[in-house]
Amino acid sequence: MEDFVERVVRRLREEPGFSRNRHFLAFSSPEGQRALRIHRHLRSIERDLARGSSATVERQEARVRLTLRSPRGLRTAWLSEAEFRILCASPLVRAALAA
Template identity: 70%
Template structure:
């Protein structure tokens, strides 16, 4: 993941003042659009995990597979290692993954 994309995703996740509308020009580039898409994807995964979905984590070459199982559905998300590290910065995600995170031998 490019340095700009990683920094933009981090700021979108941590800084509530870093909005898409205020920084329209920076986030309208292809890299900015990718950062917004990654941010929305990670936010969606975080929402599902905080809602109580059971999760399993598996490492596959350069990617991480995250399988979420809810009451009526199952969701599989493929993340790069950098995206998974960004997802794990949230205390909600770390608490929800708990043992699955330790078993996968990831950060």
């Protein structure tokens, strides 16, 4: 993941005031749009873990395979190492993955 994309994703996840509207120019670039997509994907995974999904993690070459099991079904998410590190910055995710 490029440095700019990673910084934007981290800011989106850590700073609630980092608004897409206020920083329109940053999000209008392809890198900004990619950062926003990654942020939404990670937020969706975090939401599923908060709802009580059980998770298994497998490292495969340069990617991480995260499998979430819930009563509603099975979800598999492929993340880069950087995306997985950003996801694990959340205490909720760390607690869910430790269980």
